[in-house]
Structure formats: C-alpha cells, structure tokens
Amino acid sequence: MIVRIITCQVKPGLEAAFEEATVANRRGSIAEPGVLRFDVLNATDAPGTYYLYEVYRDDAATVEHKETAHYKLWRETVAEQMAADRTSVACSVVVPVSEADW
Amino acid sequence: MIVRIITCQVKPGLEAAFEEATVANRRGSIAEPGVLRFDVLNATDAPGTYYLYEVYRDDAATVEHKETAHYKLWRETVAEQMAADRTSVACSVVVPVSEADW
Numbered sequence: 001m002i003v004r005i006i007t008c009q010v011k012p013g014l015e016a017a018f019e020e021a022t023v024a025n026r027r028g029s030i031a032e033p034g035v036l037r038f039d040v041l042n043a044t045d046a047p048g049t050y051y052l053y054e055v056y057r058d059d060a061a062t063v064e065h066k067e068t069a070h071y072k073l074w075r076e077t078v079a080e081q082m083a084a085d086r087t088s089v090a091c092s093v094v095v096p097v098s099e100a101d102w
Numbered sequence: 103m104i105v106r107i108i109t110c111q112v113k114p115g116l117e118a119a120f121e122e123a124t125v126a127n128r129r130g131s132i133a134e135p136g137v138l139r140f141d142v143l144n145a146t147d148a149p150g151t152y153y154l155y156e157v158y159r160d161d162a163a164t165v166e167h168k169e170t171a172h173y174k175l176w177r178e179t180v181a182e183q184m185a186a187d188r189t190s191v192a193c194s195v196v197v198p199v200s201e202a203d204w
Contacts, residue, residue: 003141003143005107005143005153019196022196023196023197026197039105039195039197039198040195040196040197041105041107041193041194041195041196042193042194042195042196043191043192043193044192044193044194045192050196051107051191051193053155089145089147089153090145090146090147091143091144091145091146091153092143092144092146093141093142093143093144094121094124094125094142094143094144094152095125095128095141095142096141
C-alpha cells in the first residue's frame, strides 16, 4: 500500500465550496479498484487547512487516480480556492499490513 | 470522530526499535473501544519520519487513550528515540461520516 497525505490551504470563505468539490472527488475515488481509503479532514485549529488521507493499493493505482474524470474535475474546481500550493507526502505502511484492514 | 496526525522524527539507526514499540502501541490501541483506526506510516523520502494516524470516536476516547498502559509504555520507550519534539494536528472529519467506514 501507498499512503499520500495531501495538505490543502483554502482561501477564507471558500471552505464550503472546497468541501463540496472534495466530497465529490472522494465519492469517485473510493469507487476506483485501487483506492482503499480517501478520508477528508479539517484541522480543528485552522479552519482553512484540510488533509486528504489517500490510501492506494500500489503505484499503478496512484497513476490511474490522476487520470480519472473526478480527479481532473476536482483539480480544476479547487484551483481558484487554494490559498497556497498543495503539499503531498508519500508514505509506506508499517501497520496495518493486511489489505483487509484498510 | 476526531483524527490526530502525529509526526515523529526518529534518530538515525533507531527506526527498527521505534517501529517495534509503535506496532505494540498500535496493537493495544486498536483494542480500545474508542479507537477506530491507528495507522503507522513511514515517509518514503525521509526514513526517520513517521506518521501516526489515530482516529477516535470522541474527545473522551482521546483522554482514555493517554491513560492506558500501552500508551504510557510507548511514550517512555520512544522518548530517547526522538530526534525532535513530536507534533500533533487535531482534525474533525468531513468524510466519511459513518462510523462504520472507519
């Protein structure tokens, strides 16, 4: 498995629009066979800071995700909502090791 | 639900010891009724950087977790392994909203 933690800084006042677009992207993403999780979080102490916790079966799944219509629509929709460049950290998994636990 | 993303910087050479202690902590943690997930990740581009992705049912569960023997043992065990202070970000959940999806 591969986990990507994406940090998004959203412009003040655009949080609801960002959430709407991101929930739609998540709906499409979890339907992809290679996507095991796609959690969307909001930092408690920073209303404009969001984290996407994306868990992929393998490298190929990360590439396939970026080719999907829902990802491309999300990327275009949120482009004007970003207060800063998104950052992404790629991780390997220590635990859980079983795919069934994701 | 409440999610905490903990970032741990481990001293070079102590990664295996940190992983061993953290896997044990995770084993105890996921047995707690208020802990829904406890994922342990290693940054691909920074071997000493680890993330704990901890999902709690509510505030009370975060407090109860810190009272457990496995948490206290972990905290003591890894204290000398840390290359820097741990950082923690608390988040609310946008999606998934159903507890069954965690």
